[in-house]
Amino acid sequence: MSTTEQARTPGALRAGPQEYAFELASVNRLLGGPDYSSAVGSCVEGDRMMVALMRMKAGTGAEPHSHPNEQWIFILEGTFHATVGGKPITATPGTLIYIPSDTLHQGKAGTDADVVFFTVKDTSHGLHGIKAV
Numbered sequence: 001m002s003t004t005e006q007a008r009t010p011g012a013l014r015a016g017p018q019e020y021a022f023e024l025a026s027v028n029r030l031l032g033g034p035d036y037s038s039a040v041g042s043c044v045e046g047d048r049m050m051v052a053l054m055r056m057k058a059g060t061g062a063e064p065h066s067h068p069n070e071q072w073i074f075i076l077e078g079t080f081h082a083t084v085g086g087k088p089i090t091a092t093p094g095t096l097i098y099i100p101s102d103t104l105h106q107g108k109a110g111t112d113a114d115v116v117f118f119t120v121k122d123t124s125h126g127l128h129g130i131k132a133v
Helices: none
Strands: 040-045 049-056 061-066 071-077 080-084 087-091 096-099 105-109 115-122
Touching: 049 105, 080 096
Parallel strands: none
Antiparallel strands: 040 049, 049 115, 061 105, 071 096, 071 115, 080 087, 080 105
16 A cells, blocks of 8 residues: 655655556645745656656746755656756657756746656655755
């Protein structure tokens, strides 16, 4: 049985013993970065990795932030305009973005459509990052 008590991310689903398949689009609903991002979606955590399926409404985005865990973002729908470590990136469906640990980054959905992305992080830290000051 799954439990949220063991999840590093508040509201995330913690995979339980003998749980191997999840309907990621409907397991839960949480903010990708409560104080810096408009991304909303679902998150499942395992022992060493976590995954999330997130949606960012057109024209909205994430302010500059970082986190101690590295991250992969795979764009499924829409156009994502990001800056990672000072480098601008325009990502369309099929693009995979790598964000090293402790690297300042930000991103915004294009104005014409929502961005849907799948993201993976290690569990050395939760899903949420730390807003830059």
